[in-house]
Amino acid sequence: MxxxxxxxxxxxxxxxxxxxxxxxxxxxxxxxxxxxxxxxxxxxxxxxxxxxxxxxxxxxxxxxxxxxxxxxxxxxxxxxxxxxxxxxLSGKPTVLIQEGKILESNMRKLKITLDTLNQELRSKNIFNIQDVHYAVLEMNGAISVLPKWESKPVTRKDLHLDDRSEHIFPIELIMDGSIIEANLKDNDITTEWLHSQIKKKGLSIENINYAVISSNGSIYFDEYKDRIKHPVDKE
The missing domain is CATH 1.20.1270 (Substrate Binding Domain Of Dnak; Chain:A; Domain 2)
Known part of the structure; x- marks a missing residue:
């Protein structure tokens, strides 16, 4: 009992x-x-x-x-x-780097070491601390970073590229080998259309693990059989 x-x-x-x-x-x-x-x-x-x-x-x-x-x-x-x-209740954001200068007093107050700061910056793809203009420790413990102007990544706007093609939210069609009927219904997609797209790729639905309409409108199919001669297997 x-x-x-x-x-x-x-x-x-x-x-x-x-x-x-x-x-x-x-x-x-x-x-x-x-x-x-x-x-x-x-x-x-x-x-x-x-x-x-x-x-x-x-x-x-x-x-x-x-x-x-x-x-x-x-x-x-x-x-x-x-x-x-x-x-x-939640605390306030704390500035750790201001105008490229590390604020040691704030670091000590929050008990954050330079090793921890560098680790968080690397998680933001910033490997040189001198590339940081501002770094702020947010209320949830995450660090937000504003790179210096010369270290910012180039955008399409900077290159004057005017690509106004529509991007959509990805629509998952098949997951774990099963058709997601709700997603088809919500997006006015018929099973006949899905089967026709599978046929165009020379595939059968029984062999598909995952299918999704990506944000650019193309369809990605992942088969159960990966066809990789030497797959990487790391624990």
Whole structure:
């Protein structure tokens, strides 16, 4: 009976956390601030106890879980209305590099080393710190970078290239060998048209793992059989 009770409690805990994540929204998951970090740890601890701690009443755990969820939601709601509260809960962006100069005092305050800063810059494809005009540590821990004017990548606008061809959002047609009927319906694409495109490529639908209409309008097909003589296999 204890095993079945633990199983039921675990399923209930997982379901509740999924519902709470839905309530709090995608932004909380994608951009974790101080408030989100504390809420996630607290809710995770309560949910873990709900899953396996048989010594605490389920009613008490559910009450605690609902209370913390309510607190998190209300704080998120009021912080959207009040900037001072939002700054206190989520923090403020901090400048790390200003006009090409590293602000050591801000680095020390945030306990960020030069190694960490260089690592974050490399993740932005900047390997020379002297190419940075501004670097800002955002509230979610990510670093935003403004390169110096001479180090900025060249754009089509800089080259005076006027390409106004329409770009669309990619439309996935087949995934894991199955046709995504909802995407076909939403974009007025018929299965007959899809089969005709597969036939043009000399393929059969049974051999296709993934198919997508890319942003430039071309269709990409990925077969189960890769036809690569020496595939790279790295753990």
């Amino acid at each position: 204890e095993l079945w009770e633990t199983m039921l409690r675990s399923i209930s805990a997982f379901t509740l956390m999924m519902l709470i994540a839905r309530i709090l929204g995608k932004s909380t998951i994608a951009q974790m601030t101080y408030h989100d970090f504390v809420a996630a740890i607290t809710l995770g601890a309560i949910t873990a106890n709900l899953a396996y701690n048989n010594t605490i009443s389920i009613k008490i755990l559910l009450t605690s879980l609902l209370a913390f969820t309510g607190i998190s939601y209300l704080l998120m709601f009021f912080s959207m209305k009040n900037r001072k509260l939002r700054d206190w």
